[in-house]
Amino acid sequence: MVAEKSGKYEESELYRIRHSAAHVMAQAVMEMFPGEAKIAIGPPIEDGFYYDFDLPRPLTPEDLEVIEGRMREIIAGDHQYQREVLSADEAREFFADQPYKIELIEGLEEGGTDEYGESIEGPVEISVFTHDTFTDLCRGPHVEDTSNINPDAVRLLNVAGAYWRGDEQRPMLQRIYGTAWNTADELEQYLWRLEEARRRDHRRLGRELDLYSVSEGVGPGLILWHPKGGMVRKIVEDYCRAEHLEAGYEFVYSPHIGKANLWEKSGHLDWYQEGMFAPLEIEGQQYYLKPMNCPFHVEIYKSRTRSYRDLPLRYAEWGTVYRYERSGVLHGLLRVRGFTQDDAHHFCRPDQMPEEIDMALQFSLDILRAFGFENFYAYLSTRNPEKFAGTPEEWEAPTEALRASLERAKLPYQIDEGQAVFYGPKIDLKLKDSLNREWQLSTIQFDFILPERLDMTYVGEDGKEHRPYMIHRALVGSMERFMGALIEHHAGSFPVWLSPVQAILIPIADRHIEYANKVSDQLKKAGLRIEVDERSERMNAKIRDAQLQKVPYMLIVGDREVENGAVAVRLRSGEDLGALSVSDFLNRAAEDIQSQK
Template identity: 55%
Template sequence: MKPVERYEDSELYRLRHSASHIMAQAVMERFPGQAKIAIGPPIEDGFYYDFDLPRPLTPEDLEAIERRMREIIAEDVPFTREAISAGEARRLFADQPYKLELIEGLEQGGTDEHGEPLEEKPEISTYTHGPFADLCRGPHVGRTGQINPAAVKLMNVAGAYWRGDEKRPMLQRIYGTAWQTAKELEEHLARLEEAKKRDHRKLGADLDIFVFDEEVGPGLPLWLPNGAILIEELERLAKEMELKHGYLRVRTPHLSKEALFVHSGHLPYYAESMYPPMELEGVRYYVKPMNCPMHHKIFAARPRSYRDLPLRLAEYGTCYRFEKSGELFGLMRVRSMQMNDAHLYCSEEQFESEFMAVIGLYHEYFKIFGIEKYVMRLSTHHKNGLGKKYVDNERLWLKTEDMVRGAMQRGEVPFVEAADEAAFYGPKIDVEIWSATGREFTLATNQVDFAQPARFELAFTNRDGQEETPLCIHRAPLSTHERMVGFLIEHYAGAFPVWLAPLQAIVIPIADRHLEYARQVAGRLTAAGIRAQADEGSERMNAKIRAAQLKKIPYMLVVGDRESQSGTASLRLRSGEDQGAVPVEEFIARVRREIEARA
C-alpha cells in the first residue's frame, strides 16, 4: 500500500507556515506599535494571517509588504523554537490581546486558535526569526533563506471575524501563496485564472443550468431545464449502480414531527443548523436536515432477521440545513439539497465487506467522471468532545475506528487520518477530490454509526435466536446534486461528456429551405434517444455554429442541399473540428454507443 503524505507533514506546509510569520513581521514593521496579530496558519495552496490594523490595507500596502518579505528571506536568519511558561508568554505578548486570549485558552486546559478543545494540555512555545517572535506550535523551515523569494506572492485581503464568531471583531486577513520554485508559482497562478473561467456560478448562468432568486431565498437554487437534465442523468447513473450493488430504493417525506429529531439526537445538538419549526394542530414539525432517522424507522417497521442483512436502503432525499448567510457559496454551500443517500444495516461480521464495497463504488464513479486525484481521510473522534460533540462511549469509538482503519489497510486503500473531525455518532471516511483545474472539493463521505441503531432500538435476530443491534453505514458517494453538479461544471468547464450533456446535438440548416430537413434529422435523433433539436433561428449559419460552441453542445450537424439529397449531415465538434459528411444513421449509432458507455 502506497502511503499518502499528510499535508501537515510536507515541506510545503512548513515553508508556507514560515512565510506567514515573515509576512506578519513585515506587517508589524509597516504599522509599528499599531498592528495586533491574531493567527497565521498554512492552508491549501498557501497561507494567511489575520491582523487588527488602524486602517484598511491597500494594494500599495501589499506590494510594500511583499518587498519587505523578500528582504527578510534574504537575511537568512534561523527559526528557533522555545518552550516557555504561561507567565513568560503573557509578558512577551503583553500588547497583543489576541495572543493573550490564545495563551489563556492554552493555560486553562487547552483550546486551539479556533477555540476547539485540544486532546492534551499543550506545551506553550514560540518560534522566533530575527526580531519577530510568535506564539506557535510549528513546524517551520530551518532558516528564512530556505524560502524561494521568487515563489512567494500575496494574493488578496478579506475580512474575517476573530475565531469565526460574527460577534467578535472583524480582522483583515491577508492571503498569500508560497511554492518551492517560481515555475510552480506560475503554474498555480495559471490554474487560478483557469478556475475563474470555470467558476460554476458563472458557467451555471451562461449555460442555463441554475439560478438563485432573492424572493425565493438565499441558498435555494432553482434548476433550469438543462440543470434538471444533469440531475436526471446523475440519478439514472446512481440507480443503475445501486441496483447492481443490491440496494433497495425508498422515499421519505420532507418533514416530520419534532419528536423524531429529539429521538435521533439532532435536537438539541444540531438545532442551529436546522430551520425553525412550524406548529400545526399543536404539534411542532421540522423540515429534515438528514434522511437517517427516517431510514432507521423503515428498518424498524418490521422484525428483522440475520437473513435480511445486509439491508441497503437508498434515496435521493431532499434535506434542508440553515447554513449561515456568510457561508453560502453557489451550489457548494446551499440550504436545500438532494442527497445521494443510503444507509447500510449489517452485522459486525459483515461490516468490512460492506464498508469496502462502498469504497469500491467510489472508485467506479471516479473512473466514470475522470477523477484522477483524490485522498481518503479517516476522521476520528476526540476524547475531550465525548458527551458534547460526540456520543459518550470511548470503547465503541476506539473499536469502530480500528474497524475502519483495519478495513482500509487490508484493502490496501491509501488514507490519511484527521483527529476530531468525526460525525457525532461515529468515525467516517471523507473523500477529497480534485477537479481538472486542481481545485479541491470535499465531495463524499462513508460513515460508521454505532450510536443511532442503539438509540432507535434497532435489532435483528441472529443465528442463535438472540437479538443483536446492527451497525449502520451512512454513505453518499455522489454527494448532493448541488455539490456534484457544481463540481462537474468546473471539472468539465461546462463541456460535459456526451451522455451527460443537456443538449447532445444541434442541427443547423445552411438556409431556410433546409429547415424542414433539419427538423427531420433532429426528429430521428430524438426518436433514437438523443437529446437534439433543430436551430430554427434567423441568424446566419456561422453565428449559429458559434452560439452552439459557446453553449458547449458536443455535436453540430450542418445540413444543406447536398446533405438533404444524400441523407447525411456535415459533422462539427464543439472544439471546432470539422469531420465532414456522415450518414445520419451512422451518427446515431456512434452517439448511442457513447451514451451507453458513458464515454
C-alpha cells in the same frame, strides 16, 4: 496504509521564501501604521502566505498596492535574516507592545501551542528572526537574505477577516493573503490557474449554460434546477438508480417532515438541533423538516418483525433534506440549505458488517469513476470527544471495522481526529478534480447508536431478539454538490452521455430547415438529445452559440448534405469531421456515449 503528511513542502526553498515574504509584508504594514499595527501570525500556506494584523482601520485594495510596492523596496535592500534565541522574559520585554505576541510567548513557554496555534508537546525554545528593521517571534526557517525573494514573483491577493486563533469569541483581525514563487513565470502560471478556476466556477457556468439559479424570492441556499441542469441531474440519477438496483438496493420514499418526538428519539434534537430549521406547528403537534432521512428508513424497517434471514436490507432514497447553514457559509451548489442526498441505509447482522462496509466503499468508487473522477483520498473520522453518543469503548470496534475496510480496499487514508458524527465513526471520500481541488462527496457512516435508540430488532436463529447494525452512506453525497463538482471538473463540457443537448443541427439557410428537422427526428428516435437552430442567423453565429453552450456535436446541413443524406460534423474541440451519413454519425455518437467519455 496511512498516507504520510508530506514533509517536503515544509522543507522546500519555496516554503522559506513565502515565510520570509510574510515577514517583509508585516514590516511594510507596521511602517504604514507606526506604533498602531498589532501583528498576530503569518505562516506560509499552500501556494502562498498570509499575515494577520489588528489595525486602526480597514485595509483597502489601494493599501495592498502600496504595501506590495514597499515590499519590493525592502526586498531590494538585501537584508539578512538573523535568528536569535531569547528567554521567555526577554521575549516578553521585546514584544511588550504586541499583545498577540505575548500570548504566543505564553503558549511557547508553557507548551501546548506553538506560534501558529498548532498543538505541540512541552515548552520549546523561543526564537526570533530579524531582517532590516523588523523582528518577529518565529521558529523559521527563512531564506538567507531578502535577495532570495524574487520581487517579480510576489503578489498580494486580498484582505479578509479572520478570528484571532480561529476563535469566533476572539477579536476579528485583518488577514492579507499573498503569493510568492521562484520566478515571475511561476507567478503567472499560478495567476492563470486562479483565472482558470474562475472560468470553471459552477456558479458562472450554471448561469451561462442555463443549468440552475438561486432566486432571492425563494431564499438563499435553495436551488432551482432549470431544464438543462435538470436533464443532467436526471441522467446522473437514472444511472445511479440502475446501478443501485443491480447492487441489491431497494428504493423507498419518505416525507419531508416528521414529528418532534421522532427527532427526540433519534437524538437529532439533542445533538443536531442547531442544524435544523425551526419546527412547524400542526394541530398542536410540532413537526420538523428532515435534516436526514435515517429515522424514516428505520421506521420502514420497524414496520414489521424482521428475521435474521431478511438481512442485510439496503434501503436507498434520493431524499431531500433541509439544514440550517449560517448565511455566511452558503456557496453556490456546494453549501446549500436544501439538498437531495443519494442516501441509503444498510441494516445488517453484526457478522455482515465488514462485508457491507466493503461493498459500500467499492460501490462508491465505482460510481464516482463512472462520472470521470479518478483521484480519491479517504479520511477516517474518529469520535468527537465533545459530541458523541454511547461510550468511548463502544466506539472502538466500529472504528476498527472501518479502518480494516480501508486497508482491504488498499486506499490511502488519513485520520480525521474527532470529526465523526454523533452516532458513529465514518469514512469520507474526497476527490481531486482536474484543477487539483479537493471535493468531499462520499460518506460511509457506521451507526451502532440509532438501532438502539430507536429500538430496532431482528429475530435471530436462536429465536431471540437481536440488535442490527446500521450503515448510513451517500455516494455522490448531495446531488447539488455533486453537480457543482461535475460542472467544474468538466468545465461545463459534459461528456456526451451527460450533455443536456448532445447535438445541435445547424441549417445553413432556411431552405435546409426541413431536412434538419427530418434528421432531428431520426436522431431523436435513436435516443439522442437534439436541438435544431432555426434562427435566421448566419451559420457562423449559430456555431459560435453552440460552442459557447459546449454542445458536443454541431451538425451543419446545407445543400451538399441535403443531397447526400449527410451531416457535416463539427466537434466542440473545433475539429471538423466533415460529412458523415446520418447512420455513420449515429454510430460515432453511440460509441462516445457508450464510453461515457
